[in-house]
Amino acid sequence: MLDPAEIKRFHLDWGPDFVETVLDSIDSLVVVLNADGRILACNRACETLTGYRLGEIQGHSPWELFVPPEEQVSVKAILQALQQGQQLPSSENHWVTRDGELRLIAWSNTLLFDDRNRVKYIVGTGIDVTARQQAEAVLRQQVAFEQLLGATARQIYNSLSLQATLNTAVTEVRQLLKTDRALILRFKPNWAGVVVESLASPQWPATLGLQIRDPQLQTQFLAQYQEGQGSAISNIAQAADCPMSWLTHFQAKAALITPILQGEILWGLLIVHQCAEPREWQSFEITFLDQLSTQLAIAIQQSELYDQLQQELNQRKRVEQVLQVAKDELEERVAERTAELKHLNEQLQRELNERQQAEANLERLSRQNELILNSMGEGLCRLNLNAEIMFVNQAATQLLGYPVDALVGKPISLVISDEPDTAPAALTPVYASLEDGSIHQANNMRFLRRDGDTFPAEYMSTPIWENNVIAGAVITFKDISQRQQIERMKDEFISVVSHELRTPLTSIHGSLRMLASGMLDKQPEKQHRLIEIAAKSTERLVRLINDVLDAERIAAGKLKVEKTVCDIAALFQQAINTMQPMADKAEIWLLSSPMAVQIWADPDRILQTLTNLLSNAIKFSDAGGPVWVTAELITPDQLPDSNALPVSDIPYVCIAVSDKGRGIHPDQLEVIFERFQQVDSSDARIYEGTGLGLSICRSIIQQHGGHIWVESQPGQGSTFFFALPQYLSRPTTPSV
Amino acid sequence: MAPKQILIIDNEPYIQEVAQISLETVAGWAVITADSGAAGIATAEKMQPDGILLDVMMPDMDGVATFQALQANPSTQAIPVILLTAKVQAADRQRYEDLGIIVTRLAHKSR
Numbered sequence: 052m053l054d055p056a057e058i059k060r061f062h063l064d065w066g067p068d069f070v071e072t073v074l075d076s077i078d079s080l081v082v083v084l085n086a087d088g089r090i091l092a093c094n095r096a097c098e099t100l101t102g103y104r105l106g107e108i109q110g111h112s113p114w115e116l117f118v119p120p121e122e123q124v125s126v127k128a129i130l131q132a133l134q135q136g137q138q139l140p141s142s143e144n145h146w147v148t149r150d151g152e153l154r155l156i157a158w159s160n161t162l163l164f165d166d167r168n169r170v171k172y173i174v175g176t177g178i179d180v181t182a183r184q185q186a187e188a189v190l191r192q193q194v195a196f197e198q199l200l201g202a203t204a205r206q207i208y209n210s211l212s213l214q215a216t217l218n219t220a221v222t223e224v225r226q227l228l229k230t231d232r233a234l235i236l237r238f239k240p241n242w243a244g245v246v247v248e249s250l251a252s253p254q255w256p257a258t259l260g261l262q263i264r265d266p267q268l269q270t271q272f273l274a275q276y277q278e279g280q281g282s283a284i285s286n287i288a289q290a291a292d293c294p295m296s297w298l299t300h301f302q303a304k305a306a307l308i309t310p311i312l313q314g315e316i317l318w319g320l321l322i323v324h325q326c327a328e329p330r331e332w333q334s335f336e337i338t339f340l341d342q343l344s345t346q347l348a349i350a351i352q353q354s355e356l357y358d359q360l361q362q363e364l365n366q367r368k369r370v371e372q373v374l375q376v377a378k379d380e381l382e383e384r385v386a387e388r389t390a391e392l393k394h395l396n397e398q399l400q401r402e403l404n405e406r407q408q409a410e411a412n413l414e415r416l417s418r419q420n421e422l423i424l425n426s427m428g429e430g431l432c433r434l435n436l437n438a439e440i441m442f443v444n445q446a447a448t449q450l451l452g453y454p455v456d457a458l459v460g461k462p463i464s465l466v467i468s469d470e471p472d473t474a475p476a477a478l479t480p481v482y483a484s485l486e487d488g489s490i491h492q493a494n495n496m497r498f499l500r501r502d503g504d505t506f507p508a509e510y511m512s513t514p515i516w517e518n519n520v521i522a523g524a525v526i527t528f529k530d531i532s533q534r535q536q537i538e539r540m541k542d543e544f545i546s547v548v549s550h551e552l553r554t555p556l557t558s559i560h561g562s563l564r565m566l567a568s569g570m571l572d573k574q575p576e577k578q579h580r581l582i583e584i585a586a587k588s589t590e591r592l593v594r595l596i597n598d599v600l601d602a603e604r605i606a607a608g609k610l611k612v613e614k615t616v617c618d619i620a621a622l623f624q625q626a627i628n629t630m631q632p633m634a635d636k637a638e639i640w641l642l643s644s645p646m647a648v649q650i651w652a653d654p655d656r657i658l659q660t661l662t663n664l665l666s667n668a669i670k671f672s673d674a675g676g677p678v679w680v681t682a683e684l685i686t687p688d689q690l691p692d693s694n695a696l697p698v699s700d701i702p703y704v705c706i707a708v709s710d711k712g713r714g715i716h717p718d719q720l721e722v723i724f725e726r727f728q729q730v731d732s733s734d735a736r737i738y739e740g741t742g743l744g745l746s747i748c749r750s751i752i753q754q755h756g757g758h759i760w761v762e763s764q765p766g767q768g769s770t771f772f773f774a775l776p777q778y779l780s781r782p783t784t785p786s787v
Numbered sequence: 788m789a790p791k792q793i794l795i796i797d798n799e800p801y802i803q804e805v806a807q808i809s810l811e812t813v814a815g816w817a818v819i820t821a822d823s824g825a826a827g828i829a830t831a832e833k834m835q836p837d838g839i840l841l842d843v844m845m846p847d848m849d850g851v852a853t854f855q856a857l858q859a860n861p862s863t864q865a866i867p868v869i870l871l872t873a874k875v876q877a878a879d880r881q882r883y884e885d886l887g888i889i890v891t892r893l894a895h896k897s898r
Contacts, residue, residue: 550844554799554801554802555801557802557805558799558801558802558804558805561802561805561806561809562805564809565805565808565809565812565813568813570812570813571808571812574812577808577812580804580808581805581808584801584804584805587801588801
């Protein structure tokens with residue numbers, strides 16, 4: 052609550068001085084204009100701002116004095132409107148001060164009316180908003196800068212290449228700050244710098260690529276820059292210590308230097324120059340540059356990273372390319388190799404097939420050879436150079452009585468008789484062929500069997516030639532005991548035959564010589580006797596020769612048999628007639644019971660058979676003994692070898708010749724029908740006989756489709772049978 | 788003087804006869820015969836001939852065996868023996884000679 056006295060005092064004080072004082076205390080301009088728009092009064096602020104005292108401007112129009120020419124029209128219009136009495140909103144316009152300075156005033160007008168509602172006074176209140184305007188301008192610029200900074204940053208971010216980034220930075224900086232030159236300096240490890248990007252107005256020297264070494268920089272300013280503190284030099288000429296004194300060479304008059312820090316490391320400097328004149332750097336400009344350098348640092352790092360990445364990617368790409376090339380090459384090579392291998396494989400397969408084929412052939416051949424070797428009747432041994440047995444065939448093992456493994460590796464002397472007197476000779480052909488490489492034979496050697504037996508053998512030793520070198524020998528041998536036996540038999544036969552030939556010849560010759568000598572002329576009965584002996588001996592000779600010839604013919608398969616109808620009884624008779632003398636001489640009774648039956652046969656041959664059997668029977672009987680000849684019909688099943696005979700339902704005529712002689716041993720019953728066999732070789736020489744008889748008989752009977760055999764009891768006698776099929780004419784089925 | 792007695796031992800009857808006739812006619816010897824070696828030995832023992840003609844090729848006892856028997860027999864040892872054979876081979880010849888037999892070829896004596 053105010054003291055009423057104070058209020059009273061105020062009312063007393065409130066006068067025109069008070070009002071003036073108040074008006075002079077305010078900052079705002081107050082101007083009173085009359086209805087014509089001329090200045091009646093103004094306050095101190097107005098005087099201060101305009102630089103004029105009231106006395107100098109009273110009575111003038113403000114637009115004459117203060118309003119700049121370009122605004123006079125609009126201000127005049129406002130005044131006129133005010134003079135009309137229009138209440139106008141606030142407006143702004145410039146006033147020019149006495150010094151020529153432009154100030155922006157924001158006017159607000161009040162109209163005072165007279166009692167006739169005509170404008171009496173115009174009171175204008177103005178506020179100097181120049182500073183505000185400037186501040187607004189700065190702010191706007193700052194905003195613009197901020198926006199531009201953002202945009203620049205984005206642009207920087209977007210340009211990933213470092214160079215593009217730097218280029219963008221200097222471009223934007225120069226544009227924004229409207230400097231003559233903007234450049235970026237990059238430091239090398241030794242703190243020499245290189246201008247990596249620079250943009251300047253054409254009239255100023257370019258600095259791109261410049262390399263700078265400034266010791267002053269290093270000593271004085273490096274630490275500061277490393278801290279992040281830049282330099283702002285408004286006037287290089289006046290600067291006490293300029294970090295880039297060299298810049299004067301490039302006519303820089305003002306410079307703003309901002310360090311670009313990568314973490315802790317000073318990467319470089321962002322520098323802007325004003326070349327035309329010195330320039331007062333605004334703080335927001337400095338700030339902007341700072342912020343930009345930060346962005347730049349990030350961008351640099353980013354782009355370096357990106358570059359690194361790019362490099363790495365490129366490297367990787369290169370590596371990949373190289374790998375790809377290598378891979379392609381490898382693939383190519385693999386393909387080549389595969390093709391090669393396939394080819395090789397095919398080749399191998401072919402070769403393998405060929406080889407398999409060859410092997411199969413070889414095996415077949417080898418088997419064949421083996422078969423051949425083992426089918427040979429002769430024994431075969433392969434010897435090495437040491438005359439050791441390397442291979443034997445089956446026949447050899449059988450002949451020698453050893454299994455294969457008992458022979459292989461053993462010397463051949465194992466099986467060739469080691470009788471002291473024969474051994475050296477026995478082996479000579481073997482050694483000879485191993486030595487001289489030609490074929491050598493040995494006859495009449497004895498080979499030694501496993502069981503100790505020996506057998507007579509002949510062998511041949513053939514050397515094996517391999518690549519013109521003797522590699523061994525092949526011994527082939529055969530057991531010649533049978534041959535020897537046969538030869539012995541033949542020898543014996545020959546000796547027997549020759550004896551049998553000579554015997555009658557002796558008789559004939561002796562008889563004839565005696566007769567020819569004439570000494571018996573006086574003894575005709577002796578003469579007769581000799582003639583008879585010669586005649587009989589001749590017959591015997593003829594018989595012998597016939598037998599031998601028959602035997603040969605039979606052996607050659609050429610015995611001729613001429614068959615016709617024969618009567619058994621008649622044959623019997625003939626045979627008996629022929630043998631009677633012999634029987635008489637031996638004092639044997641000949642008895643026969645013939646049969647009136649006919650057969651289809653060769654009568655001479657059947658007769659021959661009969662007489663032969665009778666002759667044997669007589670020979671082997673003791674004096675006084677009987678010999679029977681019988682005939683009967685039998686059925687085929689009664690024959691001893693019924694399954695061996697060709698015909699089966701024709702009856703057989705069976706003729707038997709029996710004696711009571713010494714008989715034949717069971718072992719001999721078959722053997723005696725073979726050639727040269729004598730039951731006992733001494734026996735047959737009692738009387739004539741070559742041992743051919745029974746074999747001839749057998750051949751004859753066989754040629755008739757018959758069979759001949761003997762039954763005998765040693766010591767009691769023998770019966771020889773022969774059975775002939777009873778064909779009554781030439782048989783339809785061949786019998787022989 | 789009594790004619791010489793010759794014993795012919797041979798199993799062939801005709802040869803016996805021819806030899807007998809020849810010797811009787813030509814040499815005037817008395818000939819006795821035997822059909823086998825055994826019979827011949829018996830006869831030789833009994834008859835003590837002046838000589839024996841012995842056939843080699845005989846069954847049962849052949850000439851050589853008979854000869855050996857005769858030589859072994861004291862009563863017949865001294866009787867000279869001529870062996871006759873149509874069969875002389877190298878092996879036999881040796882055999883004869885081993886027994887002390889003189890082997891000569893019986894050439895065609897034209898007498």
